Structures are given as C-alpha cells and as structure tokens.
Amino acid sequence: xxxxxxxxxxxxxxxxxxxxxxxxxxxxxxxxxxxxxxxxxxxxxxxxxxxxxxxxxxxxxxxxxxxxxxxxxxxxxxxxxxxxxxxxxxxxxxxxxxxxxxxxxxxxxx
Amino acid sequence: xxxxxxxxxxxxxxxxxxxxxxxxxxxxxxxxxxxxxxxxxxxxxxxxxxxxxxxxxxxxxxxxxxxxxxxxxxxxxxxxxxxxxxxxxxxxxxxxxxxxxxxxxxxxxxx
Numbered sequence: 332x333x334x335x336x337x338x339x340x341x342x343x344x345x346x347x348x349x350x351x352x353x354x355x356x357x358x359x360x361x362x363x364x365x366x367x368x369x370x371x372x373x374x375x376x377x378x379x380x381x382x383x384x385x386x387x388x389x390x391x392x393x394x395x396x397x398x399x400x401x402x403x404x405x406x407x408x409x410x411x412x413x414x415x416x417x418x419x420x421x422x423x424x425x426x427x428x429x430x431x432x433x434x435x436x437x438x439x440x441x
Numbered sequence: 442x443x444x445x446x447x448x449x450x451x452x453x454x455x456x457x458x459x460x461x462x463x464x465x466x467x468x469x470x471x472x473x474x475x476x477x478x479x480x481x482x483x484x485x486x487x488x489x490x491x492x493x494x495x496x497x498x499x500x501x502x503x504x505x506x507x508x509x510x511x512x513x514x515x516x517x518x519x520x521x522x523x524x525x526x527x528x529x530x531x532x533x534x535x536x537x538x539x540x541x542x543x544x545x546x547x548x549x550x551x552x
Contacts, residue, residue, distance in 0.1 A: 362538075373544045374485070374529070390539075421484050428473045428533055430540055432484040 334358060335433035337422050343439045350409045352436045354422030363405040364430065366421040367391060374421070380405055412440045443468055443534045447543035454550055460517040462528050462546050467511070470535030474506060474513045477529040479545065485529055488515070520550045 335356045344350060356363065365378040366389075376389030380399040394416070395409050405424075409416055417440050422433040444467040454460045462476075473492055477485035491497045491504040491513065503516040513532075517524055527545040534541060 370482075374542045376539060379539070428538070428540075429475070429487065429490055430531075431487060435484045437482075 335422060335424055335431060337420075337433040337436050339436060340434060341437045341439075343441065344412055345441050346411075346413055348412050350412050350438070352407045352420055352422075352438070354405045354407070354433060355403050356405075356424040356433075357403060358424065358426065359402060360424035360426050361402065362425040363399070364423040364425070365389070365395075365397060365405070365407050366423065367393065368419045368421060368435075370419070378407065412438075414440045416440050443537075443541050445530055445532050445541050445543035447528075447530050447546045449544055450547040451549045452546055454520050454548070456520060456522060456550055456552050458520050458550075460520045460524065460548055460550070462515040462517070462530075462548065464513045464515075464530030464532075464543055465511055466513070466530075466532045466534075466541075468532070468534040469508070469511060471508075471511075471532050472535065473533040474504070475531040475540070476502075476504060476513075476515045477531060477542075479527045479529055481526075488528075517548075520548075522550050522552055524548060525550050 338353045361382045366374045375391035377393040378397040421435045423430045446465045475490045476488040479485045491506045497504045501518045505514045529545045530543040531540045
C-alpha cells in the first residue's frame with residue numbers, strides 16, 4: 332500500500348491567485364495521477380505522469396499544469412484561480428496497475 | 442467510447458444482509474478490474490482487484506467477474522452501517538493503462 336500525501340488539505344483563496352497543490356509519495360511509484368471530483372460526481376483524470384520529466388493531459392480539459400522533476404513529487408499548479416476551479420483534487424500513484432489515492436485537497440475559490 | 446456503468450442508487454439494505462453492487466463495462470478485451478470505497482468527502486480507498494473470471498474473496502467482500510458478459514460485481518456480506526459509502530467500479534481497458542471509473546453506487550446500510 333502506498334503512502335501518499337497531499338497539502339494543503341483545504342484551501343480557500345481569492346480569484347486570480349496562483350495556487351500549487353502538493354502531492355508526494357514515498358513508495359517510489361513511477362506513475363502518478365491527478366483527478367478532479369465535484370461533490371457527488373464522478374472522478375475525472377486531469378493529468379498523469381509515467382515518470383520523471385513525463386507529463387500528459389488527462390481526459391478532462393483543465394487549466395492547471397503539472398511537473399514531475401522528482402519521482403516522489405507531482406505538484407499541480409493553477410496560475411490564476413477562478414471560482415470554476417472550486418472542486419476536490421485527488422492525487423494517486425500506482426504500482427503496476429493498482430492506484431492508491433491521497434487524502435485530497437478541497438479547493439474553494441471565492 | 443470506453444464506458445463503465447453503475448447504478449447510482451442509493452441501494453438500501455438492512456444491517457446483516459448481503460449487499461450486491463453491479464458494474465458493466467464496454468470493452469470486451471479489458472483485463473483488470475477494481476472496486477474502491479469512497480466515504481462522503483473522503484478519497485477512494487481500494488477494496489480489491491480482480492483479473493480472472495470467477496470469484497475472489499477478501500473477508501466480507503467478494504468480487505465476481507464474468508468477462509463474457511462484461512460484468513463485475515461486489516458482494517458485501519453481513520453489511521454494517523459503517524459500510525455506507527459510495528462504491529466505485531474501475532476498469533483498465535484493453536490497450537490502455539488508464540483507469541476508467543464508473544459514477545459509483547451509493548450504499549446505505551440501516552440498523
């Protein structure tokens with residue numbers, strides 16, 4: 332089982348601010364993912380990475396960007412937050428095909 | 442279009458009963474299947490994975506896979522109120538490595 336950490340857990344921020352959501356895992360998993368989920372709704376893949384210096388966009392178009400400079404770290408950045416970005420952001424990593432999720436970050440943009 | 446279908450529920454069962462959660466998927470070539478549990482406001486947690494036709498048991502949970510019918514199910518025996526959550530079915534479709542999630546079935550176990 333993976334140990335995946337996300338910070339902050341909750342974030343309330345004003346429109347136009349730059350945000351970075353942190354995700355780290357300690358298991359050395361090559362594959363990492365970012366999902367977006369609105370309350371009571373399905374998970375949408377927004378970004379994924381197969382390893383260092385590898386990033387791909389997911390199935391749901393997102394204005395966020397990601398980077399993967401180190402295996403254990405996969406941060407997500409919003410350059411200019413908007414109320415439409417209000418959601419829960421979930422980070423996951425996988426060993427072979429099994430994905431394990433972090434606790435999530437709840438973002439509220441005012 | 443790769444799809445994973447689940448009944449959104451809620452599925453209500455009394456405490457101690459067997460809860461049966463169902464999932465169908467569109468790609469006959471899919472090989473890997475997962476069940477996750479998600480409590481309200483929390484992140485999904487893996488319950489079990491299944492790769493071969495038949496049953497796979499883990500404690501009170503049994504996953505059942507029928508690839509010919511493109512059907513995977515999760516049985517929860519001796520259901521407890523603490524099992525009340527949304528259960529997500531997820532499939533890795535043939536020739537991809539992305540996990541496709543269903544919309545989830547909300548389970549309510551009442552005392």
